[in-house]
Amino acid sequence: MSSETLDRSAGATRPRGAGGGSRRRQPALQRVLGKHPLGWLLSTPYLIFLAVVFAYPLFFAVYMSLHDYFFSAPGAVVERPFVGLDNYVAALTDPAVLRSFANVGIFLIINVPLTVVLSLVLATALNKVVHLRTFYRVSYYVPYVTASVAVVAVWLFLFSGGGLVNTLLGPLAPEPSWLINPSLAMPTIALFVTWKQLGFFILLYLAALQNVPNELYESASTDGAGVMRSFFSVTVPGVRSATVLVLVLSTITGANLFTEPYLLTGGGGPNGASASPVLIMYQQGLQQGKPGFAAAIGVILVIVVLIIALLQNRFAGGKEQ
């Protein structure tokens, strides 16, 4: 391969280095940067992007949560004293924050089992279908690719006091209606998110089902197992790693809830019954001007999600690897 061409293009486009264009420099450059220094050049925009948009804000979030941070006029030099864990204490003793974490718990209790069961059942049914396969796949996936804001509009219409859902239920319609009922607001949001995300998880399971060896079904059938039996004895254990992924991803989705409580229940109503931690971060951090407090909620949220994800991995992941 023509390393000369490579060196020239790398040397010509790379301004850094003291030696200018001397030939001696090239091997040294390669020793430090690897065989193809051009790789660095091509990745530089992406690395800068990661530094600016991910790495720096990550440290900044932790910094903010440990300081009495407040907004000031651009350019003004102000002192923002270190306050240790004060923001964390304030967050963890605030009833509204605790309520929002409990709401995520309610969300997960409804959303996670529903997602796992429905997506696995639909994926299994879809797996052996020949006709209309594409039609089903597309129709299951459409809610997932559509903007939350757009589908929230039609759910508001469906679940409003005099909406179609209550018309169908007739005398069984809840009073007060779904989204303004303190004990039903969060479950309705959980139902909405389950519906919206299900297509993604169906495709995830569908991919996992391709990796379950057919011989297992054959030997199960030889041993006299029926369809139901082989579903529980072969399919369910066979897609276990996908199930762990579904558990972790829906937990992350739950922790990140914002659009749904903001729009479906008019800002976490009624009375904070459907407020999510991210909604509180927005309200307290940006509307009330307490970014340190909000950053602390963010850090707590991420730690909680990490712990839940590790537990799920531990208990649902079984003894593989």
Place this chain on the structure above:
Amino acid sequence: MANQHRVPGQLTRGQAALRSIVLALGALVFLFPFYYMVIGSLQTNPDTSLGGIFPNPANITGENYVAINERINLYSGLLNSGIFAGAVVLGTIVFGILAGYALAVLQWRGRGTTFALALLVQVIPFQLLMIPLYVMIARDYNLGDTHFGMILPYLINSTAVIIFRQYFLQVPKELFDAARIDGAGEMRVLLQVAIPLVRPALVTAILLTFIGPWNEFLWPFLITKEASLQPLAVSLANYISTIASSTANPFGAMLAGAVVLAAPVVVLFIIGQRFFISTDIGSGVKG
């Protein structure tokens, strides 16, 4: 041409019928709200009775589209959404291909770390970064109410970088070597050999990269307070949360806006659906 011999796990007739019913019921549950969205957007008076499910010639109107356009200016909303999503697609294509190529084909120190970072950022929740990013971009850099401030955190889609890398890895090494022996420089190898070979990856990446920012609500909502700069998702959400009550047929206007917001992505998705089959693209689509 039914299979005569018994295949293990094959369903009886009753079970097959049950499966069809489950699948059809699923399709109905997923598609009905979209159908109802369109019907509702065309009703003069919101009809929530069972009869309202079917189009009623006496109750059909295009007025709702006019009404929502008076409230939130659909054109500027669509334009801003287009600028936002278009710029992200452009940034991802240009910088993402460069990074993906470097990660797959070139050997350089730090390659493994860079790839690990691309995987790592997939799991960092945006919500943790939301407050510091807002402070940085809106307060420190004074980029609030600008397109650039809106675009910056999304400029390069890491999922697309990973997809590009995967596709470049599948290209046989000999093709690159042959081009190099013919005297092509690395940039020429990339532009004239590598990129034409990974066109399917390009389409997948464009589709999923477009949909993310088009649907995104939280970040543009934080960063744009000026109505003329808001993408459609933000202006429609503001309409839903604040001014809906002052419109004659709030549901009709709301659903009309929802149809306008959803239609481009749904159409794009149906056209490009075969590029969405693999699951590794899912995490790039949010909103």
